[in-house]
Amino acid sequence: MRTPIRIVSLLLLALGADAACAHAFLDHANPLVGSTVRAAPREVTLSFTQDLEAGFSSVEVTDAHGARVDAGKPRVSANTMRIGLRSLPPGTYRVRWHVLSVDTHKTEGSFTFQVGGP
Amino acid sequence: MSRLQARQQSRLSILAGIRGTLPRLCLAPGENPPLSLCFGSLPVSSALAHCFVGARFLPATLITDDPCVADEMSLPTVAWSRTGDVPPASQWDISGEFSKRITEDFGVSIGEDWSHIRQPGAPTMQGFGDLETTFQYQLLKDRTHETAMLLGLVVDWGGTGSAAFGTSYSLLTPTYYFGQGFGQLPDDLGWARPFAVTGQIGYQIPTTSFIVSQDTHVPQVLLYGASLQYSMPYLKSEVKDLQLPDFINHLIPIVETQLATPVANNLGNSNVTTGTINPGVIWVGSYFQVGMEAMIPVNRASGTGVGVIGQLHLYLDDMFPKTIGQPLIGGGSATPAKPAF
Numbered sequence: 392m393r394t395p396i397r398i399v400s401l402l403l404l405a406l407g408a409d410a411a412c413a414h415a416f417l418d419h420a421n422p423l424v425g426s427t428v429r430a431a432p433r434e435v436t437l438s439f440t441q442d443l444e445a446g447f448s449s450v451e452v453t454d455a456h457g458a459r460v461d462a463g464k465p466r467v468s469a470n471t472m473r474i475g476l477r478s479l480p481p482g483t484y485r486v487r488w489h490v491l492s493v494d495t496h497k498t499e500g501s502f503t504f505q506v507g508g509p
Numbered sequence: 510m511s512r513l514q515a516r517q518q519s520r521l522s523i524l525a526g527i528r529g530t531l532p533r534l535c536l537a538p539g540e541n542p543p544l545s546l547c548f549g550s551l552p553v554s555s556a557l558a559h560c561f562v563g564a565r566f567l568p569a570t571l572i573t574d575d576p577c578v579a580d581e582m583s584l585p586t587v588a589w590s591r592t593g594d595v596p597p598a599s600q601w602d603i604s605g606e607f608s609k610r611i612t613e614d615f616g617v618s619i620g621e622d623w624s625h626i627r628q629p630g631a632p633t634m635q636g637f638g639d640l641e642t643t644f645q646y647q648l649l650k651d652r653t654h655e656t657a658m659l660l661g662l663v664v665d666w667g668g669t670g671s672a673a674f675g676t677s678y679s680l681l682t683p684t685y686y687f688g689q690g691f692g693q694l695p696d697d698l699g700w701a702r703p704f705a706v707t708g709q710i711g712y713q714i715p716t717t718s719f720i721v722s723q724d725t726h727v728p729q730v731l732l733y734g735a736s737l738q739y740s741m742p743y744l745k746s747e748v749k750d751l752q753l754p755d756f757i758n759h760l761i762p763i764v765e766t767q768l769a770t771p772v773a774n775n776l777g778n779s780n781v782t783t784g785t786i787n788p789g790v791i792w793v794g795s796y797f798q799v800g801m802e803a804m805i806p807v808n809r810a811s812g813t814g815v816g817v818i819g820q821l822h823l824y825l826d827d828m829f830p831k832t833i834g835q836p837l838i839g840g841g842s843a844t845p846a847k848p849a850f
Contacts, residue, residue, distance in 0.1 A: 413795040413828075416795070417745075417746040419750065420750070423750045424750040425699070425749030425750060494827075495830065496827070498561065500564040501564065502747050502748070503696065
């Protein structure tokens with residue numbers, strides 16, 4: 392078993408100058424993915440597992456009819472992306488995001504959250 | 510395709526039908542061979558690419574293959590099992606595989622395995638199997654519907670393995686792979702959206718149909734397998750964040766199966782299907798994944814009792830995004846597209 396471990400170690404060592412980054416997964420969101428919030432949020436915050444390229448990362452929020460309810464441009468800082476929201480009446484909203492990590496890996500996803508109780 | 514696995518299972522399927530001929534095939538008269546000595550060994554494999562399709566991440570599976578080309582390495586894959594012999598032989602398999610994208614949609618893999626078999630009252634056998642290469646082309650990646658399709662040609666190069674575990678002839682296996690996420694299910698079935706299935710079907714053609722010295726037909730074999738998986742990362746990021754412990758949110762419980770059935774040129778042998786059903790779990794990180802599965806034989810010819818398989822799988826495209834993690838052709842010049850919804 393030691394030989395394969397040595398081979399892997401040598402490979403990692405040989406390529407160590409290549410700074411490692413990875414696909415950016417959604418780590419957590421506010422509002423939480425799939426959650427129901429009583430008060431309408433003023434913005435959506437998405438935190439990822441890797442830093443993002445601001446120019447190639449975006450997010451939009453739509454209501455149950457597909458109409459945009461976000462306001463302004465997405466703001467990207469390191470691994471976090473935010474976007475403001477208009478005043479949201481009770482209902483279900485979908486957040487769709489699409490990001491590029493700093494090593495040019497693309498990922499995307501979407502989720503919903505609800506405003507107001509049933 | 511799950512190269513090494515497929516080769517080994519197809520051989521197992523063959524020998525399950527022609528066990529009576531085994532002494533003529535590779536042992537001295539009077540010896541009682543473990544089943545896997547002559548044709549290879551029970552499932553061990555290195556699996557291929559991890560796979561992104563839209564919001565869906567399909568991990569590298571252990572005994573089947575996912576439907577994407579990628580830059581990655583499985584090292585090592587380690588399996589322990591007991592053969593279907595009486596008494597059963599104890600078998601260890603250690604394998605490795607390196608996969609490289611030549612272009613964005615075309616990749617090549619190379620793999621090798623080493624086996625060790627010990628049966629009470631018989632000499633211990635160990636050695637390398639035949640070298641295996643795989644050529645794969647990405648047919649489809651539908652982000653919206655989380656669908657992926659892949660075509661591949663697996664080649665086991667005869668004469669490249671040891672006397673005990675290699676063959677004198679090569680094996681060609683054209684294979685179709687698919688993957689489908691359930692993310693399009695309606696919201697009231699949200700709990701089911703993290704499910705995904707992957708599968709593969711291949712037809713293995715040996716370059717020799719008859720071994721004259723052993724008076725044995727070498728059959729053509731149908732190789733097929735599938736996985737059903739439930740992605741906790743998908744549940745957390747796409748459906749509902751239950752705020753579970755971080756370790757749990759990186760798990761993908763999975764059940765895989767890989768089967769082999771001789772279907773042609775199998776004169777004088779039975780057509781028994783062999784294979785295993787493997788329940789297990791894969792932990793997915795940013796740069797690597799670790800998988801562990803039990804191996805449950807589907808019948809007596811496939812093995813004795815429950816075996817185990819584990820794998821460390823490295824995402825080279827994530828570890829080394831500017832060097833070996835890029836396709837050889839067209840990787841560095843690709844300009845990322847501005848996101849459009």
